Amino acid sequence: MSPATSTAIASPNIAFIKYWGDRDHDLRIPANPSLSMTLGGLQTETSLTLLEPGAEDVLILNGARVSGPPLARVSGFLAHVRAVAGRSEGAKVDSVNSYPAGAGIASSAAAFAALALAASSAYSLDVSPTELSRLARRGSGSAARSIFSGFVEMQTGQHDEDAYAKPFLPPDHWPLQDWVAVVDDQPKPIGSSEGHLLANTSPIQLTRVNDAGRRMQVCRHALIERDFNQLAAIIEQDSNLMHAVMITSTPSLLYLQPASLMLMRSIKAWRAEGIEACFTIDAGPNVHVICTSEHSREVERRLRSFEVVKDLIHATPGQGAKLQNTVAT
């Protein structure tokens, strides 16, 4: 068989209702349901070229060859794809992000969504969107959501079979804006994968998980009705609940930095003024400012006035993972 390259693109996503903690860590079945917006304007492009049967996998990230844990994670993922497909070829994975690393944007979601699609194409796995979402989930829990466009929800699931995401509302339902205020571009001391393992050491994780159904309902309703104030309240409460679990776990994970808190306080004050903006923060210090398109320019202007904001990245509701082309030479 001649070598083949499959190329796929996918975007990261920002969770309005966040997943933290795993029901099954190996299968990355999340402890609670989640709801996200796929971040159009940002993307990962991943090309996968098949190598000889039994060849070792090769990983190239943003032009540089990578080994160690990142390669092990990708190779473990590909081993699963090969097992399902009944194939044995190694693969060269070449992945490029359109946005800076360490920007508070979970690059693993876009990376594994694109890789799942490129790999299923290259290894001729004939998967449905739901199966693709389940497959991406094995690489990174939140990658399951990046398969789809617009506003996406993910159920918890009990098993591999029922833990996947599905589209909730299309991108054009509500052109919300995400301004990512980068206050620190250094790598996190404890990454998300490791952090998920600590979630159950917090005395409030179970309560957060059990309350997630309510938060999902409120968030769905706010999105359907385009009720920004309701959306803002539930997005901020959900983000605060996740950071509450993080900081009360053992060891305590304090991802927020003084600059994060400065922005959180400012954004709350802006909303009291009538600016339609709210914050949500993933496992890091950078602040996603979600706002309506009507207030986007004012939000950008205000964020640029902060000395602590080192970079601003912009995204809008975007498209799910897409195959670019397949070249057989």
Added chain:
Amino acid sequence: MSPATSTAIASPNIAFIKYWGDRDHDLRIPANPSLSMTLGGLQTETSLTLLEPGAEDVLILNGARVSGPPLARVSGFLAHVRAVAGRSEGAKVDSVNSYPAGAGIASSAAAFAALALAASSAYSLDVSPTELSRLARRGSGSAARSIFSGFVEMQTGQHDEDAYAKPFLPPDHWPLQDWVAVVDDQPKPIGSSEGHLLANTSPIQLTRVNDAGRRMQVCRHALIERDFNQLAAIIEQDSNLMHAVMITSTPSLLYLQPASLMLMRSIKAWRAEGIEACFTIDAGPNVHVICTSEHSREVERRLRSFEVVKDLIHATPGQGAKLQNTVAT
């Protein structure tokens, strides 16, 4: 009957296991048990002079006559004392704090502990220490603890009768130090009394309350054994849990400021270096740094190096409320 003046002194306290939320707001029966250190070196001195029967109460705080809500709160408290004592004289209350207002030190605890003692003396209420603690609690929940010396615990109680504090360990058991890093001396937008009413709007308050017995046990054990690392972990977790409830309540209460977070992060890093210090933060932005006497000088030195620290206040385990004198003229 000739006018009489009773004078009492009391110190504030810092809770290692904090109370937030009331089981009964009017009676100030706390939602969860608590454990505190009485802050020797800081004190409120309160003199109560009886006026004519039926005369309106007068409140003088740090030399200035005060009316409005603070007077109403004191007068309501005195009305209860008079009802129990079967007396009708009004009172002039003259109260002076040895420490600045807005320093992140709950002045109401010392104020109502001193007032309870001065008032019970002036109105000839013959109360036991437990009854005095219950009485002080009606003024301010945490005042019940300031009646006693050293390390003090308070049970929740179901009724007025069983909601009171009691001594746990004497001041000389462990000479812990409290350095209060004042980062903001402005009044809080929402005071504790009002904040307690919001506690039940947080989805995690019930879990925090239900877990309090465990935290009390760990804290008691750490104090008995003088195990600083265990104490530090439970003090910080308890403080973080309270702020987690505050920030996830509706409306969200965000008392922490960027400078608070800067100190929290620094103190965690210091402990990783071997410095015996930890943080705890009440309903405000200022940071209580609890440390061993061995590391107190180093902690002070480091705190003084922060530009955001506007003032440093020092306290050690101190004495409970004491009557100073009673003058009948």
